[in-house]
Amino acid sequence: EADIYQTPRYLVIGTGKKITLECSQTMGHDKMYWYQQDPGMELHLIHYSYGVNSTEKGDLSSESTVSRIRTEHFPLTLESARPSHTSQYLCASLHGTAGLAGGNEQFFGPGTRLTVL
């Protein structure tokens, strides 16, 4: 089992609150990713990082922001949560220079299920 952790696992908050979803991995992976997944739908990439101080937006537009100050830590922040942010958020990490095209495996965390009332 991969050593990638997400907290909290479940979060119910009111509209307008600021929240931070934590993701950490102990495998020393340089590449990390955030995905958003709604029930019965595919995963959508919202942010990724190829290393410390490197962050990029993914395919799906998101009002969230991320930071990568340490290799092992990749938190996601919502400044003002809205009901449209209700979803499952999955963090993943990847090791190696070959990347996804080279067959390297992404390891996923257990996810955070966010509900905004």
Added chain:
Amino acid sequence: KNQVEQSPQSLIILEGKNCTLQCNYTVSPFSNLRWYKQDTGRGPVSLTIMTFSENTKSNGRYTATLDADTKQSSLHITASQLSDSASYICVVSDRGSTLGRLYFGRGTQLTVWP
């Protein structure tokens, strides 16, 4: 447009039976295809990876096939167990960029009944 389509959307089988899940893709240029298992409330876990030159690969009771010409893959589960109840996601990686990117299917929700 690069896409990954899975069928059926959901499937219910009895314990001990076999089943086959399908994946069709249009991703190009193709690099590899993975099948992931995602238990409810958990992150996906890789079952198999297949590259262009591979036709069949097994992992215990899971057997994946790939036909790169027709851009189709299947995942066959033998002698199903209750613990096989999960969503099975087909994920295709391209090689259009240096590090590649992933295209996800919506998954097949498998339920195994006793």
